[in-house]
Amino acid sequence: MKVNARLARGLVWALALVPLMFFLAGLAAHDFRSVSSVLNMLGRLTGALGLALLLLAAALSARVPGFDQPFGGLTKLWHTHHLLGAGALLLLMAHPLLLALASAAHGYQLPVKVLFPPLDDIATWSGWLALILMMIFLAPSFSFFGQPNYERWKRIHALAGPAVILALVHTFLFSRTMPANLDILIWSLFALLGVGAVAWRLVFSRRAGRLNYSISAVEAVANNVVELTLEPKRPDKHLQYQAGNFVYMTPLDKQLSAGCGEEHPYTLCSSPTETKLRIAIKDLGDASRAIQSVRPGTEVQVEGPYGRFFPVNGKPEQPELWVAGGIGITPFLARLRHFKALGQAANVHLIYAVQDEARALYADELRDLAQAITGAKLTFHYFYREGPISADFLLETCPDLSQRETYICGPLPLNKLVQDHLRGLGRPRYSIHTEEFELL
Numbered sequence: 001m002k003v004n005a006r007l008a009r010g011l012v013w014a015l016a017l018v019p020l021m022f023f024l025a026g027l028a029a030h031d032f033r034s035v036s037s038v039l040n041m042l043g044r045l046t047g048a049l050g051l052a053l054l055l056l057a058a059a060l061s062a063r064v065p066g067f068d069q070p071f072g073g074l075t076k077l078w079h080t081h082h083l084l085g086a087g088a089l090l091l092l093m094a095h096p097l098l099l100a101l102a103s104a105a106h107g108y109q110l111p112v113k114v115l116f117p118p119l120d121d122i123a124t125w126s127g128w129l130a131l132i133l134m135m136i137f138l139a140p141s142f143s144f145f146g147q148p149n150y151e152r153w154k155r156i157h158a159l160a161g162p163a164v165i166l167a168l169v170h171t172f173l174f175s176r177t178m179p180a181n182l183d184i185l186i187w188s189l190f191a192l193l194g195v196g197a198v199a200w201r202l203v204f205s206r207r208a209g210r211l212n213y214s215i216s217a218v219e220a221v222a223n224n225v226v227e228l229t230l231e232p233k234r235p236d237k238h239l240q241y242q243a244g245n246f247v248y249m250t251p252l253d254k255q256l257s258a259g260c261g262e263e264h265p266y267t268l269c270s271s272p273t274e275t276k277l278r279i280a281i282k283d284l285g286d287a288s289r290a291i292q293s294v295r296p297g298t299e300v301q302v303e304g305p306y307g308r309f310f311p312v313n314g315k316p317e318q319p320e321l322w323v324a325g326g327i328g329i330t331p332f333l334a335r336l337r338h339f340k341a342l343g344q345a346a347n348v349h350l351i352y353a354v355q356d357e358a359r360a361l362y363a364d365e366l367r368d369l370a371q372a373i374t375g376a377k378l379t380f381h382y383f384y385r386e387g388p389i390s391a392d393f394l395l396e397t398c399p400d401l402s403q404r405e406t407y408i409c410g411p412l413p414l415n416k417l418v419q420d421h422l423r424g425l426g427r428p429r430y431s432i433h434t435e436e437f438e439l440l
């Protein structure tokens, strides 16, 4: 399965090389005649490759349910989207610099036409505007500027739409990245992918991609965690999903102090055999805090399912080690509830890491599930009493861990710590699967 995901990601990168191949095929001897012409050729090459990466990054942002599966889930898909975006930015920043150097090397005092184009030079200005917009919408994604406010980040990121359009206008007007009419053909195909994906995301997915549910129960699991039960408005239109999937939920209650109309990702903790959905939400910010006091009857929209944490059609006898931290228990809870609903035996050892007994979510239900499901084992790890999870603890608790695929879901430091221990114990990277509750 890992190989498939790598193959899918590799194909995206290979697609980015298509315009490059046509570009290279169109090169002639005069492109290498002087320093100036080589710089000019490199300038056009970085432009062509940068635009290809930008349009593919846009294409991957579509968020069509199911499309993330071959990539190993939405978080992995968006990792590729981020890499494509960062690559596009670097190449497109080099593009005008190389062209300016080419023009300087050609004998001009100053590369005036590139750096200070006349006002009516729409072709050059559209390129500059696209680049400036890219710098603005990509800046908050770099951790250098600190953790961005998610909703603000999203609003700024929407500038990607005009940036893509301007970059295409620039390319079509100059029309000098590939021989003859290939320019129009190749870029139109890439544009269709990128612009089509953005249009789906911003316009059509809201109508066609969302299901209507209403909240039928709100149950406090801890003082900062609620479990919502969602009932489909139309019984024939309910979500089909697997344990470990997540959805985007948009509450539509204007009386919420925050988050009305905002979509947020949450893992489903119900068994896929239930028609009702269950979602456990921890107060981690303004919207998730407001939802703690949401009223039954509130309408919500649900989009998904996304993610591929557990293997699709995984065999229950496959030995697995699960490590959960805090609210990261949700995908494991869904899987255990599913095993129980099916009356299926399992071969899992769940280590649930929490600060203390009081913070162990669903502790009683987890104990009941571990008892009810043949082959399910449960160990709690209490940070305040035992300190951080150590490699010795993992080995003592689960002596046969070298035979088990490991699934980790919890705060980033816990994810990393457990991965480091497992790698130190000789477990190969491909046997370790993680789910992150962070998408940026």
Ligand SMILES: Cc1cc2nc3c(=O)[nH]c(=O)nc-3n(C[C@H](O)[C@H](O)[C@H](O)COP(=O)(O)OP(=O)(O)OC[C@H]3O[C@@H](n4cnc5c(N)ncnc54)[C@H](O)[C@@H]3O)c2cc1C
Binding pocket: 075, 147, 148, 149, 150, 151, 246, 259, 263, 264, 265, 266, 267, 268, 280, 281, 282, 283, 284, 285, 286, 287, 288, 289, 307, 327, 330, 436, 437, 438, 439, 440
């Ligand atoms: C795949 C996935 C599964 C998740 N499952 C659960 C779950 O089962 N239970 C649970 O309590 N939490 C879950 N979360 C986390 C949950 O999405 C955030 O806590 C929530 O969106 C925070 O929103 P806020 O406005 O309250 O906080 P904010 O202060 O706005 O955000 C806190 C952090 O949450 C992230 N975040 C905020 N809004 C979004 C958004 N719309 N999309 C993506 N990330 C966002 C950002 O990284 C941000 O730094 C999951 C997150 C992801 C990515």
